[in-house]
Amino acid sequence: MAPTPEDEVLHRFESGVSWITLNRPEAVNAVTWDQRERVIGLLAEASADPDVRAVVITATGKGFCAGADLRGSPAAPAERVVGDVARMIRLGAQRLITAVLDCEKPVIAAVNGTAAGIGAHLALACDLVIAAEPARFIEVFVRRGLVPDGGGAYLLPRLVGPQKAKELMFFGDAVPAAEAERLGLVNKVVPAEALEDTAREWAERLAQGPTRALALTKQLVNASLDGDRATALAAEATAQELNMSTADANEGVASFVERRTPKYLGR
Numbered sequence: 001m002a003p004t005p006e007d008e009v010l011h012r013f014e015s016g017v018s019w020i021t022l023n024r025p026e027a028v029n030a031v032t033w034d035q036r037e038r039v040i041g042l043l044a045e046a047s048a049d050p051d052v053r054a055v056v057i058t059a060t061g062k063g064f065c066a067g068a069d070l071r072g073s074p075a076a077p078a079e080r081v082v083g084d085v086a087r088m089i090r091l092g093a094q095r096l097i098t099a100v101l102d103c104e105k106p107v108i109a110a111v112n113g114t115a116a117g118i119g120a121h122l123a124l125a126c127d128l129v130i131a132a133e134p135a136r137f138i139e140v141f142v143r144r145g146l147v148p149d150g151g152g153a154y155l156l157p158r159l160v161g162p163q164k165a166k167e168l169m170f171f172g173d174a175v176p177a178a179e180a181e182r183l184g185l186v187n188k189v190v191p192a193e194a195l196e197d198t199a200r201e202w203a204e205r206l207a208q209g210p211t212r213a214l215a216l217t218k219q220l221v222n223a224s225l226d227g228d229r230a231t232a233l234a235a236e237a238t239a240q241e242l243n244m245s246t247a248d249a250n251e252g253v254a255s256f257v258e259r260r261t262p263k264y265l266g267r
Contacts, residue, residue, distance in 0.1 A: 007023065008035050009022060009035050016052065017200070017204060018045075018046045018056070020056065020058075021057075021059060025063070028062070028066035029061065029119070030119075031068055031118065032069045039057070039099070043103045043107075044099065047104040050266055054105055054106050056110055056203050057107060058111075061113070062112070063115075064109075064115040065119025067119050068117065068150075089149050093121075094149070097118075097122065097155075100126055105215065106214050107128075108202055109130065111123050111137075114135065117139070118149070120139065121155055123137070125155060129185065131189050135177040135180070137174070138174045139156075143172045152169065159183075207266075210249065210264045211266035212242075212248060213249065219235075220235055247265060
């Protein structure tokens with residue numbers, strides 16, 4: 001029996017955390033069309049479900065994600081015309097990355113091994129990145145004579161600056177986890193055996209937080225890199241206006257006045 005998308009992208013929900021696990025270890029978790037659609041769907045569900053307070057994306061086996069696997073995607077037209085490739089990128093890799101960036105819950109990448117191509121961009125689009133010591137990040141596109149897609153030229157310069165981004169993309173060298181942490185691609189590096197526990201600790205801590213405030217904070221930070229100061233400050237004021245209508249904001253203020261630990265409900 002052929003594996004289903006549910007087999008190849010495992011999902012579980014526990015303690016307010018949605019765990020999304022790529023599960024094609026024999027293919028180093030190269031992402032198929034069906035897997036991509038399932039991940040996008042699970043991220044949309046996480047945004048819409050108030051019981052989901054944080055998301056973890058991770059993988060089985062020794063690799064996080066080796067990039068895109070085009071097998072199983074809709075058949076290409078018999079004759080390619082100008083626009084076909086751009087459409088494929090927009091509807092494929094870019095939708096996956098924007099699903100992570102636009103998810104209304106904080107998303108943690110728990111990178112267990114090699115993250116290459118779109119796999120690297122999937123990790124780097126997450127809000128926080130925890131890497132196991134054996135993990136590596138590779139801008140593999142240049143090795144295939146390709147332009148980086150899946151938002152790479154958008155994400156990398158914002159994390160490491162344009163000069164370093166061009167070095168990584170021009171040469172396609174593997175960046176070990178420790179170096180990735182030094183560059184600012186990774187928040188924390190841990191031994192492989194501690195990866196899941198560390199991701200769980202961070203995710204459950206986020207799941208106890210003021211979820212709507214975190215969502216608005218994520219939007220502000222992501223948008224701040226694309227706009228001017230006046231736009232950023234206006235967005236900040238609007239976000240705080242919206243946030244002050246939430247139960248968690250009222251709880252946060254009340255707990256401060258009453259000198260007690262707040263209990264946030266994600267509402």
